[in-house]
Amino acid sequence: MTLKTLKMKLDITDINNAFSPTHEIGDPHKFIGRYEEIESLILGLSTEGSFISIFGLRGIGKSSIARQIKLIAEGDTILPRGLGLDYLIPKKGFNYMVHLVSCDSFITDVTSLIKRILLGDDKNQSIFYHNKNGDKRVVAYKEKEKASIGANLYAIKGGVEGEDETTYEIRLTDDLIQEFKQALATTQKDNQDRIGIFILIDEFDILKNKEGFASLVKTCSSKFVKFGIVGIGESTEDLIEDHASVGRQINSVLVKPMQDKELRQIIESAVNTLKKKIKFEDSVITDIIKQAEGFPYFVHLLGKESLLLAFKRKLDCVCPSIYHEIIDNLIKGKIQLTQEFRYVEACRTSAEREFLLKLFADSENNIILIEDIYKSAREFGIEEPSKYMKELIDSKNITPILIKSRDGRNVRFADPILKIYVKKREYIHDKYK
Ligand SMILES: Nc1ncnc2c1ncn2[C@@H]1O[C@H](COP(=O)(O)OP(=O)(O)O)[C@@H](O)[C@H]1O
Ligand SMILES: [Mg+2]
Structure with a gap:
């Protein structure tokens, strides 16, 4: 020095960059641990045509892993070397073309997902760019797209921010699938020196309509084309119900809570x-x-x-x-966090609801039996606890605080980080302090 x-x-x-509570980890030097997850994913990358699934609780570190696996697939070896896992990488190295797409409220179904991949977004170029004359192809595709919307064939719901939501019927047309397959085939033809193309879809759980996804993966996966999904869930089945019909070997990776060390x-x-x-x-x-x-x-x-x-x-x-x-x-709720906003919104108007929410948060289980909590609430004089539940379970736009099980007997926190926050947060109201 x-x-x-x-x-x-x-x-x-320096101070601001030392920690990143609001961002996933992009820099492999700052990525900690996760030996088993990365090991299993590297193996998945070298298994021809396999399907990759990364799942776990919200906030546990899935997107950070997705970012790292993208880098590794593209040929970066910093993390594998750091973990002593580089011996699992084929000698000639990986050189995938990777599309890491994150679902948002504009991607509502498989149609809009395919279109996003074909057209690209701020993080990914259109897959046409991997082809010879890529620019021309993108322009041609956009033209065609405009014409088809005009002709009312199919339309993306939403589209550009601020625009009115279109309400055309959304259909996953054979045309679109053919178009996509064609784009993949051309990509392969024009990139013989590459191992393949890897399409990794983050926040897959928020896709409202997953119909057609499994069969899309089945028809499009090949030696050259690999798919992967990332999302909140306890298993691959939580992410895609008809996972068996992807017809591929599935490399499932459960992202676990981090160890103390x-x-x-x-x-x-x-x-x-x-x-x-x-x-x-x-x-x-x-x-x-x-x-x-x-x-x-x-x-x-x-x-x-x-x-x-x-x-x-x-x-x-x-x-x-x-x-x-x-x-x-x-x-005391003095740090401006989304969790604080949710807490105040839910509890401000009722001491009873605040107490009830605290009881749920204090439960040691993730899946909480509602009747147990009601029983405790009654012991504290809340006679009709169910009266206060509506605001915790319903929500107009955003995810509710608590999600009810199918049989209606249990709930779980939609966001486990909020559960921990509620536990720590001081009471707003004095009544049940
Ligand atoms: N391996 C890791 N090393 C260091 N920090 C991490 C790691 N994984 C996640 N984080 C941090 O944890 C938080 C949640 O990570 P993220 O990947 O966004 O989780 P998820 O996608 O599961 O919600 C972020 O602040 C991120 O910076
Ligand atoms: Mg994430």
Whole structure:
């Protein structure tokens, strides 16, 4: 290290970049742990025509894994070498063309998904770009697309932000599938030096209508074309019900809660990016890990907030007093988080509902028997607990807080991070404190 770098002071950008509570991990140097998941995915990449499925709870780290597997498929070896998994990569290396598509409210069904892949988006070029004369093909496709919408053949729901939602009938036409197959075939023909094309679809669970997906995968997968999906669920079946009909070997990867030692490494890695100019005291690290309950999100959140406060106070260490200030802010709802917004929205108007939500959050189970909670609520004098449930289970636009099981006897938190947050959050109302 030169004298200059030694003397260099940390600036606010270093502080802001050390943790990433709101972003998935793109930089393989900052990606921690996940040996088994990456091992299984590398094997999936070298299994011809196999189908890849990555699933787990919200906020557990799926999209970060998806980003890494994209890099690995494209030939980057930083992470495999770091994990000692490079021996699983074929000698000549991977050189896939990867389309990592994230579903959003505009991708409602398989038709709009295919169109997104054909036309590209801000993260992916159109797959036509891999072909000779790619630009011309994209232009030609867009022209054709316009004409077909004009002729009312099929239309994408939504489309461009701000535009009126179109309500044409949405059909997965044979034409579109043929078009897609043709594009894949041309891609293969024009890219003989590549292993293949890998289409990885994140947030697959939010696709409202998955009809036709399994058969699409079945007809389009080949030695050259590989598909993968990423989404919230406990199994591949949660993501695609008719998974058997993809007709392929499925490499399923369940993303588990992170181990304590991995959570610790997140902090250590962040401290390294700060050239160790600000440290975390050990008791603070231990408590952050305890609070996180296996979710890397909380480590990033608490890490980031306490680091920023230490920086503001011009300290070179995140000591317990700084950290406790942050925890205090968190439980009082003073940190602006989407979880806080949801909490206030649900509980503001009723002390009873707040208490009920707390009871659900305190349950040790993920799948919670409603009657158990009602029983406890009655013991505290809430005679008709079901009266307060509507706002927790219904929601107009966004996902509800609690999701009921099919038989209506159980609920689970749609967002497990919100469950942990509710547990920590101080009461708004005094009545049941
Ligand atoms: N392997 C990892 N190493 C370090 N941080 C991680 C890792 N995986 C996830 N994170 C962090 O955890 C949070 C949630 O990750 P994300 O990949 O978005 O989860 P999901 O897609 O399952 O909701 C983000 O803040 C991200 O930066
Ligand atoms: Mg994600």
